[in-house]
Amino acid sequence: MKNLTTLALAIAMISAGVTAVRAEEKEVKSITAESLNTIAVVGKLGVPLGEVATIRAIIVDGDSLRTKADMGSFFLRVTEVNGKKLDSEPIIDFFLAPGSRAKLANDNFELYELKTGKKTGELTGSKIEKLKEDYVGRALLLQVYELGSFSGLPKNLPQEVMVWQDRGFHFRTYLRILREVDAK
Numbered sequence: 001m002k003n004l005t006t007l008a009l010a011i012a013m014i015s016a017g018v019t020a021v022r023a024e025e026k027e028v029k030s031i032t033a034e035s036l037n038t039i040a041v042v043g044k045l046g047v048p049l050g051e052v053a054t055i056r057a058i059i060v061d062g063d064s065l066r067t068k069a070d071m072g073s074f075f076l077r078v079t080e081v082n083g084k085k086l087d088s089e090p091i092i093d094f095f096l097a098p099g100s101r102a103k104l105a106n107d108n109f110e111l112y113e114l115k116t117g118k119k120t121g122e123l124t125g126s127k128i129e130k131l132k133e134d135y136v137g138r139a140l141l142l143q144v145y146e147l148g149s150f151s152g153l154p155k156n157l158p159q160e161v162m163v164w165q166d167r168g169f170h171f172r173t174y175l176r177i178l179r180e181v182d183a184k
Contacts, residue, residue: 053081055142056140056141058077060075096176100177111132
């Protein structure tokens with residue numbers, strides 16, 4: 001009877017596209033990449049990835065997050081999604097959608113270009129601080145959608161491959177900014 005129950009459970013899991021595998025003595029569920037197109041993956045905003053949402057957010061200085069990877073970048077702290085205040089306010093990477101006219105920059109060099117209309121190859125600490133003065137902390141009303149991707153170093157990188165500086169392999173989400181909304 002136990003074998004029949006185990007077999008039925010295995011068939012049910014396989015037909016749902018889910019299998020159990022052992023990874024470092026911890027049971028991990030896995031899904032196929034193809035099945036990601038048939039289920040809704042909910043992101044940090046609390047809505048499915050790829051669904052347009054209107055958010056209220058505040059620009060955050062990556063330097064304040066105290067991780068080397070975030071230094072020199074800007075993020076959005078999302079406070080509201082589709083009119084609903086959030087209990088937990090996620091801090092999320094963002095990028096402008098092609099053709100977006102939103103006046104946002106996600107790093108110090110983009111901020112310089114946004115404010116001056118020119119590119120630069122070098123910024124001093126004092127110039128960066130001056131640029132940030134009226135940018136960091138700015139409240140915004142935006143139309144966005146959340147995307148996701150895997151990135152980072154794999155756990156089983158061969159020893160003969162040179163290791164580069166990166167985070168461990170993980171799934172992360174980020175926002176694509178469609179437009180700034182007039183807060184009338």
